[in-house]
Amino acid sequence: MFRANRANWDARVPVHVASRFYGVGEAADPASLADRWFAPYEWEDLGDPAGLDVLHLQCHLGTETLAFAARGARTTGLDLSGASVAAARDLAARSGLDAEYVRGNVYDAAEVLGGRRFDLVYTGKGALCYLPDLHRWARTVAGLLRPGGRLYVVEFHPLLVALGPTPDEDEGSGLLLRHDYLGGRGAVHHEAAHTYTDGPPIEGAADSYEWPHGLGEVVDALAGAGLVITRLRESDELPWPRWPRMVRTESGWWRLPDSEPRIPLLFALLAARP
Numbered sequence: 695m696f697r698a699n700r701a702n703w704d705a706r707v708p709v710h711v712a713s714r715f716y717g718v719g720e721a722a723d724p725a726s727l728a729d730r731w732f733a734p735y736e737w738e739d740l741g742d743p744a745g746l747d748v749l750h751l752q753c754h755l756g757t758e759t760l761a762f763a764a765r766g767a768r769t770t771g772l773d774l775s776g777a778s779v780a781a782a783r784d785l786a787a788r789s790g791l792d793a794e795y796v797r798g799n800v801y802d803a804a805e806v807l808g809g810r811r812f813d814l815v816y817t818g819k820g821a822l823c824y825l826p827d828l829h830r831w832a833r834t835v836a837g838l839l840r841p842g843g844r845l846y847v848v849e850f851h852p853l854l855v856a857l858g859p860t861p862d863e864d865e866g867s868g869l870l871l872r873h874d875y876l877g878g879r880g881a882v883h884h885e886a887a888h889t890y891t892d893g894p895p896i897e898g899a900a901d902s903y904e905w906p907h908g909l910g911e912v913v914d915a916l917a918g919a920g921l922v923i924t925r926l927r928e929s930d931e932l933p934w935p936r937w938p939r940m941v942r943t944e945s946g947w948w949r950l951p952d953s954e955p956r957i958p959l960l961f962a963l964l965a966a967r968p
Contacts, residue, residue, distance in 0.1 A: 695826075695881055695903040696774070696799065698899070698901045698902060698903060699774065699824055699902050699903055700774050700775055700776075701898075701899035701901075702896075702899045702900070702901060702902040703754070703773075703774065703775035703777070703778055703902075704775050704776065704777040704778075704899065705777075705896040705897055705898055705899040705900075706889045706896055707755070707775065707777040707778055707780075707781050708777075709889055709891060709893040709894060709896055710754075710755060710781075710889065710891055710893075711755065711781050712893060713891035713892050713893045714891075714892050715890075715891035715892055715893075715934070716755060716757065716891065718755065718757065718785055721788075722788075723788070723789050723790075724757065724760065724785040724788055724789050725760040725761070725763070725764050725785075725789035725791055726789075727757060728757050728758060728760045728761035728764065729761055730933060730946070731757060731758050731761075731819065731933055732758070732761060733848070733929065733931065733933075733945065733947065733960070733962070734945055735927060735929075735962065736846070736848060736962065739846065739925060739927075739962065739964050740814070740844075740846060740964075742765065742766075743762050743765050743766065743767040743814065744765055744766030744767060745766060745767070745768075746767045746768070746812075746813040746814050747767070747768045747770075747810075747811075747812045747813045747814070748762045748767040748768065748769045748770070748812060748813065748814045748815075748816060749769075749770050749771075749772065749803075749807075749812040749814070749815045749816070749838060750762065750769065750770070750771045750772070750815075750816045750817065751772055751800055751803065751815060751816070751817040751821065751835075752772070752773055752774070752800060752817055752821035752824065753771030753772060753773050753778070753782060753795070754773055754775070754778050754782070755778060755781050755782050755785060756771045756773075756778075756781075756782030756783075756785055756786060756793065756795060757785070758816070758819075759771040759782065759786075759793055759795075760785065760786060760789055760791055760793060762816070763786070763789075763791040763792060763793040764789075764791060767814075768792075769792075769793045769794070770793070770794045770795070770796065770807070770810075770812075771793060771794070771795045771796070772795075772796050772797075772798055772800070772803055772806065772807070773795070773797060773798075774797070774798070774799055774800070774824075775797070776797045779795045779796065779797045782795045783795050800825060800831060800834060801825075801827075801830060801831070801834055803834055803838060804834065804837050804838060807838070810838075811838060811839060811840040811843070812838055812839060812840065812843060813839075813840060813842075813843050813844070814843065814844050814845075814846065815835050815838055815839060815843070815844075815845045815846070816845075816846050816848075817845075817846075817847055817848075817849075818846075818847045818848040818849040818850075819848060819849060819850065819933070819960075820849075820850060821849065822847070822849055822907055822912065823850075823855070823904040823905060823906065823907070824903075824904060824905070825905065825907075826881065826905045828907055828911055828912060828915040829915045829918055829919070831915065832915040832916045832918065832919035832921065833919045835916075835919065835921070836919040836920055836921055836967055839967040840967070841967055841968065842966065842967065842968075843966070843967050844964060844965065844966045844967075845916070845921060845963075845964070845965045845966075845967075846962070846963070846964050846965075847912070847961075847962070847963045847965075848960065848961075848962045848963075849912075849960070849961055849962075849963075850932075850959070850960060851909070851928065851958040851959050851960055851961050852875050852876075852906065852907060852908050852909055853875060853957060853958055853959070854932075854936070854958070854959045854960070855873060855875075855906060856871050856872070856873045856874060856875040856906075857869045857870070857871060857872065857873075858870060858872035858873060859937065869937075869954075873906070874906045875906065875908055876906065876908040876911070877905055877906045877907045877908060877911055879906075880905075881903040881904065881905055882903065882904050882905070882906065883901065883902075883903055884901070884902045884903070884904065885900050885901050885902075886900055886902075887900055909961060912963065913926075913963070916963075916965050920967070920968070921965040921966065921967055922965060922966050922967075922968060923963060923964070923965045924964050924965065924966055925962070925963070925964040926961065926962070926963050926964075927961060927962040927963075928958035928960075928961050929958065929959065929960045929961070929962065930949045930950070930956050930957060930958060930959055931943055931945065931947040931948060931949045931959065931960065932947060932948050932949070932959050932960060933947050933948070934948060935948040936948070936959070937950070939951060939954075
């Protein structure tokens with residue numbers, strides 16, 4: 695399944711680099727686009743990262759990684775996809791920022807990174823669903839942090855993942871619970887010619903696998919690894935319009951209109967290694 699996911703993400707990279715969704719293909723400075731992926735409260739939670747050793751797990755194109763480098767952090771990105779790492783290095787070079795990128799599986803991060811420790815590990819926005827075992831992930835993260843180091847997870851809320859539009863047009867425009875909120879039933883297999891961005895179909899490697907994880911599973915895994923959770927936010931905004939009827943907010947992000955129930959679409963969790 696990991697081999698399939700790696701091939702799938704390798705195939706997505708050229709589509710994503712050229713997409714309007716990411717907007718990095720024609721950008722003179724890709725780092726200038728990085729902040730669009732951060733909610734204002736993220737920097738409130740994190741504070742100034744200047745001078746910190748920051749590791750961004752499952753970094754894909756490295757757009758968010760560059761935001762830390764631009765703020766003066768010593769930044770490393772890690773991703774399973776070799777094509778993603780190559781694209782991230784190219785974007786960093788175009789931005790003139792010093793960011794290191796390494797290819798590797800999250801579960802092998804300690805070995806791949808040579809036992810290095812970090813002040814901050816950042817991850818999320820579509821990352822945890824590609825990991826089958828969150829307890830192993832949490833232990834890995836705890837081992838990557840220095841004493842006093844912090845983990846910050848900003849991830850799509852499992853409720854968002856569980857929701858889907860009504861199957862038939864004559865049933866209205868509401869959202870239904872159509873997918874698992876809780877994990878425990880194994881991998882979900884996807885076969886899709888198109889990725890989540892605009893652009894042409896991906897070439898080959900259309901199979902991928904995801905694992906649902908409830909919020910309680912995330913919290914339990916981190917607590918079991920000895921990390922202390924210091925903040926948990928639930929937000930009704932997303933950095934892109936998941937459904938056509940979403941409206942733009944003052945922050946530039948998107949949420950469901952006032953006529954819809956107010957539900958969490960994203961969560962942000964800050965934890966520390968004692």
